[in-house]
Amino acid sequence: MRKLLISTAAVIALGLVAGAQAQDAAKLAQDKACLACHQIDKKLVGPSYKEIAKKYAADKGAEAKLMKKVREGGTGTWGQIPMPPNAAVSEKEAQILVKWILSRK
Numbered sequence: 001m002r003k004l005l006i007s008t009a010a011v012i013a014l015g016l017v018a019g020a021q022a023q024d025a026a027k028l029a030q031d032k033a034c035l036a037c038h039q040i041d042k043k044l045v046g047p048s049y050k051e052i053a054k055k056y057a058a059d060k061g062a063e064a065k066l067m068k069k070v071r072e073g074g075t076g077t078w079g080q081i082p083m084p085p086n087a088a089v090s091e092k093e094a095q096i097l098v099k100w101i102l103s104r105k
Helices: 002-031 049-055 062-072 091-102
Strands: none
Touching: 002 091, 049 091, 062 091
């Protein structure tokens, strides 16, 4: 019984941490103006985060590629509308954002 309670508490704690991290990433996306062009589940100016996650699901190098794209911008992957560079996003913030985006299913 004691092992079950400890295991249950651990699962709940992990869920709370994951939930807090997702909230932090969503707030970061808002603060860094990502949501001006992207939404979680619908195309706006750029693709939705769910579309991005689906496109890169099997790409082992996706995190590094997308971190670079967030910071340096790019064009051509989703059409001709360019994604402007976002130098205000640090390397660590880009990593947080990209991990969150790739987890959208």
